[in-house]
Amino acid sequence: MLRKLHAFLGLFSVVFLLILSITGIYLNYPLSFNSGAYQAFEQHPKQVVSVSDSELLLLTKKALFSSTDSGNTFSMLRLPFSADSIVSITPVNGLVYIATRAGLLYRSGLTKKRWVRVDTPDVNEIYSLTYSPNGLCLLSDKGLFIQAKAEWALVQENNSRIDLYYMMKALHSGYAGFAWLKPLFTLAAFATLYLCVSGLLIYVKSPSKLLTKRHK
Amino acid sequence: MVPQCFAEESLLFEQRYFTVPEALDTLFPDATRVSSESVQLTDADIVAIEDALGWDSSGGAMHLYKAYASDELISYAIELNELGKYFPITFMVKVSKEYVVEDALVLVYREKVGASVRKRRFLKQFFSKDKTHPFMLNLDVDGITGATISSATISSGIKKAILVVEQLQVRQLKNESVLD
Numbered sequence: 001m002l003r004k005l006h007a008f009l010g011l012f013s014v015v016f017l018l019i020l021s022i023t024g025i026y027l028n029y030p031l032s033f034n035s036g037a038y039q040a041f042e043q044h045p046k047q048v049v050s051v052s053d054s055e056l057l058l059l060t061k062k063a064l065f066s067s068t069d070s071g072n073t074f075s076m077l078r079l080p081f082s083a084d085s086i087v088s089i090t091p092v093n094g095l096v097y098i099a100t101r102a103g104l105l106y107r108s109g110l111t112k113k114r115w116v117r118v119d120t121p122d123v124n125e126i127y128s129l130t131y132s133p134n135g136l137c138l139l140s141d142k143g144l145f146i147q148a149k150a151e152w153a154l155v156q157e158n159n160s161r162i163d164l165y166y167m168m169k170a171l172h173s174g175y176a177g178f179a180w181l182k183p184l185f186t187l188a189a190f191a192t193l194y195l196c197v198s199g200l201l202i203y204v205k206s207p208s209k210l211l212t213k214r215h216k
Numbered sequence: 217m218v219p220q221c222f223a224e225e226s227l228l229f230e231q232r233y234f235t236v237p238e239a240l241d242t243l244f245p246d247a248t249r250v251s252s253e254s255v256q257l258t259d260a261d262i263v264a265i266e267d268a269l270g271w272d273s274s275g276g277a278m279h280l281y282k283a284y285a286s287d288e289l290i291s292y293a294i295e296l297n298e299l300g301k302y303f304p305i306t307f308m309v310k311v312s313k314e315y316v317v318e319d320a321l322v323l324v325y326r327e328k329v330g331a332s333v334r335k336r337r338f339l340k341q342f343f344s345k346d347k348t349h350p351f352m353l354n355l356d357v358d359g360i361t362g363a364t365i366s367s368a369t370i371s372s373g374i375k376k377a378i379l380v381v382e383q384l385q386v387r388q389l390k391n392e393s394v395l396d
Contacts, residue, residue: 062355063352065351076350077270078352079270079352080270080271080371080372082353082368084354085353087366102365103301104365114271115271115272116272
């Protein structure tokens with residue numbers, strides 16, 4: 001009875017374990033399965049920003065594109081950071097600012113794109129960047145900063161409690177201080193795949209053995 | 217905190233993985249001679265490099281090394297100091313005569329987190345790339361989780377290394393042709 005229950009529960013969970021292991025391996029090494037396409041609308045566009053009367057910036061999952069002909073054609077911009085980490089694209093008086101999740105801020109002129117790193121407050125994560133009459137407003141894990149006369153001032157401190165959901169999700173994904181475990185996660189995923197397949201084979205074999213025994 | 221290019225105080229997290237002679241021995245095992253020179257970029261060089269890069273390339277000391285085997289130039293290596301989140305990462309890039317990345321080594325890492333960028337499995341994805349590649353995280357380079365900024369610094373720095381070596385050689389060839 002116990003043996004049968006074990007077999008049926010194993011059979012039921014094998015599908016989910018297979019999905020978990022295969023998707024886990026993919027998420028660990030996404031670029032290994034990269035299509036290699038560098039076209040704007042082949043890279044999952046997610047945000048478009050008008051930075052001047054004549055220019056649109058299109059943010060995709062993998063790159064940032066510029067169009068100066070009302071969106072008919074796009075050319076990829078060269079960036080010293082990951083496009084995936086961009087949280088805000090903010091045009092300000094003939095300049096465009098880009099804030100990245102990791103806490104860095106870059107600035108470029110509009111006509112000739114040349115990204116220059118700008119001093120930011122010491123923050124771990126930037127959530128958004130916008131422009132107000134008072135200056136640039138930067139929302140981060142440390143709080144709300146406003147830049148006036150090239151100096152950042154902390155206007156509101158972030159006193160939120162630790163986000164348990166965020167922490168659990170990071171821990172579940174293996175990214176909360178455990179990034180060095182990535183190869184082990186991959187090994188575990190392959191081990192799970194092996195266990196699932198071998199378990200399935202054993203399960204399929206057992207009834208066939210029973211049948212041959214009964215025949216005998 | 218304002219990013220510091222060269223911090224004056226002793227760095228608590230500084231890790232030295234290679235000295236320059238060790239790095240050169242590792243990068244050029246077959247070389248019979250390696251020459252060294254401090255690199256001074258002119259304003260025209262910087263403009264040409266930044267035009268090709270698309271981002272600011274100023275700052276940081278550079279050293280160019282040329283490896284010879286029986287008096288024949290076999291490869292270049294360039295030592296760069298590129299700013300991570302707070303401190304510069306010192307690394308060396310080996311570039312072929314055709315300006316293709318052949319190898320890279322992190323010599324000194326100074327940040328609290330992200331030292332995994334020194335690992336071979338991260339660096340080897342740059343080998344065989346040339347200046348036509350974007351060198352962008354998540355596009356053609358797989359970054360390291362927990363070391364996003366350092367991964368981007370190394371990635372953009374390696375592209376800069378190719379362009380600096382090429383620019384210096386182009387400039388040298390121009391000077392030689394003028395002298396001839």
